[in-house]
Amino acid sequence: MKTKRLFLMLAMMTLMLSMLAPIGVVAAATGEGSLAYKDTQKAANEKASLLTGQYGTTSVQYALIDQGKIVVSGQAGINDTAGKKPLTAGTMYGIGSTSKMFTAAAVMKLVDVGKINLDHPVTEYVPDFTMKDDRYKQITPRMLLNHSAGFNGSSLTNAFLFSDNDTYAHDTLLKQLAEQQLKAVPGAYSVYCNDCFSLAEILVERVSGTDFTSYIHQNFTQPLGMMNTKTPQDQLNTSQFAALYFPNSQTQLPRETVNAIGTGGIYSTAEDLARFSQIFTGQAAGILSSGSVDAMAQAEYKKGFWPEDADTVVNYGLGWDSVNLFPFGDYGIQALAKGGDTILYHASLVVLPGENMAAAVLSSGGSSTTNQLLANQILLHALKEKGTIDEIKAEKSYGTPVKADMPAELLDSAGMYGATNQLLTVNIAKNGELSIATPQVPNYPAEKYAYSADGSFLSTDGNVKINFVKENNGRTYLWTRQYLSLPGLGQLALSEYAAEKLEPNDVSEEVLQAWKERDGKRYYVINEKYTSVTLLSLGSLQVRLFKEAPGYVIDQKITGLNNAVADHQIPTTGSRDVTPLDFYKEDGVEYLRYGGSLLVSEDALKPIYTGKHSSTTIQATGYAKWYSIPDRAAGKTMTVSSSSKGSYAVYDENGACVGLGIVKPDKETVLPKNGTIMFAGEAGAKFDIKLK
Incomplete structure (x- = not known):
């Protein structure tokens, strides 16, 4: 669910230390009257350094304006x-x-x-x-x-x-x-x-x-x-x-x-x-x-x-x-x-x-989330220093669950829930225990909540509250409220419909078989420009079916042999970027239209030539060319020479980019086992490839 995804992201950011230590903070304060904002500047300096030291930030820049004057300003990082x-x-x-x-x-x-x-x-x-x-x-x-x-x-x-x-x-x-x-x-x-x-x-x-x-x-x-x-x-x-x-x-x-x-x-x-x-x-x-x-x-x-x-x-x-x-x-x-x-x-x-x-x-x-928390802290310290507020308030919680008998009708809220690219299994026991699992991450423990006297399900620590809401549109939503504390930066609060209950979707055996043949396959983007920043991550989409949600591709409802579309309607962010899946075949090769992107099936990928020298040329369509890395090429060093109108990217088996031509066009990349290589450029761009 969205709250879980955000919690995991921020938790990982908390654990991840920046590889590059901050080189100090440059600060400037131009006081308004007799107020120099020294305490606010000091807090801003310290918390900016916290971002670069513990929250995955390379460099940060901040400013506070009060009554039309910049009164606090500074930087941290490298x-x-x-x-x-x-x-x-x-x-x-x-x-x-x-x-x-x-x-x-x-x-x-x-x-x-x-x-x-x-x-x-x-x-x-x-x-x-x-x-x-x-x-x-x-x-x-x-x-x-x-x-x-x-x-x-x-x-x-x-x-x-x-x-x-x-x-x-x-x-x-x-x-x-x-x-x-x-x-x-x-x-x-x-x-x-x-x-x-x-x-x-x-x-x-x-x-x-x-x-x-x-x-x-x-x-x-x-x-x-x-x-x-x-x-x-x-x-x-x-x-x-x-x-x-x-x-x-x-x-x-x-x-x-x-x-x-x-x-x-x-x-x-x-x-x-x-x-x-x-x-x-x-x-x-x-x-x-x-x-x-x-x-x-x-x-x-x-x-x-x-x-x-x-x-x-x-x-x-x-x-x-x-x-x-x-x-x-x-x-x-x-x-x-x-x-x-x-x-x-x-x-x-x-x-x-x-x-x-x-x-x-x-x-x-x-992230913008940690940046916003820093902005909040700067403003709260300034308000306190001015005397507008007496103290910065303590962090909040929904309190410890107070055990109560759960109404039997809540059992009907159990089932499969979806949001954009998310699938949740929601189970409710008669004793009032709510369990939420994520089939996409089967090894991740299910989240547990207990029914409480206020009519909500609460986490043991009191930081997450969940209700089920049937809206006027007849749809049922998982309403999640959460307080999330980030050490040194304060507290984040979220309230949203995190997912919508998915209705059963029966499809014919013929349609189901067509989708089963795609299950687990990757499709690779071929129409992204060679200067694209997205080349930093593997430009692919994997089709995944789950037995818990028959008739769906994650959250998307299967509507035919070659089509699936999300049917949920979730405000805030839950139905953000719902992009239909549209497959077709041309010359025996399967392609996927996904919004403005065009992707080709992994079945069309050929292994990169394992000899000392080869070349590849971008055809008149301008589409990128993808290759798999066979065992015989893994561990070899690849050197690519190309015109300025093209670039390449090398990915390991987990999709991490380990070589990007636009950054190091004439340097070497060691080819990873089970990885992939993409060559992109303008029509006619030629790449000379050497392996050693």
Whole structure:
């Protein structure tokens, strides 16, 4: 389940020590009146160093703004292993989905001047926007900004590239959407969706008559003095960027470029994001109207179905991930938050409109979650130092379970539950014990919960509470609330429908047999560009069937010999990025269409030639070529020579990248046993391969 996955991710991050020790923290405080924020600066320094020392972060940068002044600013970690390029307040990071706040602000700017009505159809402004599903005509700009349009999720093929500002993802979005169905009635519920903001970017361009990069500079970065905020379409000083590193090594990577700018492609600094926050604290007059700022901070998530209010970090506004971020509500303070994660960069912006304060934290490595916790800590220490709050409150729990008799009708809630790429076995015993297991990880112990007098199932430590909810749509959901503590960084709260009960899906023997033949097979991406950052991980998808969920491919319902689609409708993140499976054969080779990606069956992979010299050439289709590594080649050293229009990647049997041509085009890679090799490039690109 989502909570388990997040817990495991953060637990691993806690255990994982950064390979590179921090080289110190650069700090600057410009006090407001007699307040120098010395205690806050000290806490920020210590906790930033904690991120780089214990939470998998290579470098981190932070800033606090109060009443329009940057009062705390600093950095921790390393920027290059040689120590020649120190971190500064001007070091730029990719801010990922925090870019969505620029997109939301851009739409609201056009609302202010009367050019967009949030509740008119998007087709009124982008007439060539169309889909296979007629309900697309109901989608409004508001639904784009509150994640409720009903799109499948993310059309990001060739969006994440190394030092390459190819606009393919932007230029093909409308074409990709035209081939898609909706997963829900527009406005029915809000679930995180990148395509909503990619379309909003196009909406801004069509209505304003200018490109998105120029629009945000003219209306936001220039008026606010954000000199270090850029997009891939700007002239960039590559030496200004925070360094990125090959996994588990000191090999530096090229700059990461996210070419879906409106959904995740902006670069910035912590101080610049702090300046941007002035729009939402009323410190920057003339940028957005107070009406638009207030509208963005409203509880948009309540316009569709959603769990009852509880402590959490996700409750959508217009653009905002949260319009009531935990734990600030416990102090009577509204906090707005937006996080962002690219593959390699991470960001968080937390704004307290009523206090005219905000904190921004950016990092190379780590996660937006730990960045947000650092931003929370900086703000809480500053509020305490100012005297706005007396103390930082103790961490919370749901308490020890109080044994009670469980109503018999709850037994009916047992069964199989699913969310995007997740499958859960939920068992409920008559004695009130709830057990949740994950068939995808059979060796992982089942989670146990006990029925308590408050009508919920509680974990023994009191940090997790679970209920079953039947919504008005007739579907049953696993509602999970959780407090998760990260040593030194504070507490995270989550409340969400983590999964939906899957209905039985009977399929014919013929259909079932077709899927059984695919069970366990891998399919490899062939249409990702050779500069793609995703080459850092194995570009493949494995078909997996589980006896616990007949008629399903994990959470996707089998609908035919060659097709499967997720039928669940889970707000927040549970139904995020539901991408249908669509198989077909051509010349005896099976292919898989998976959103904008095209994959080929492992059956089509040939073993790499084990002699001393061979070559391979990318054909006119431009599709990548994959090879398996036979036993006779394992342990040999491969050297590849190619043109600048191509690259290669080598993966071990677990899918870890052990060699990437774009990083070391003329260096050697030892071929791992049972691994794979991918060659990608423009049509006609030739690779000369030597083994020794």
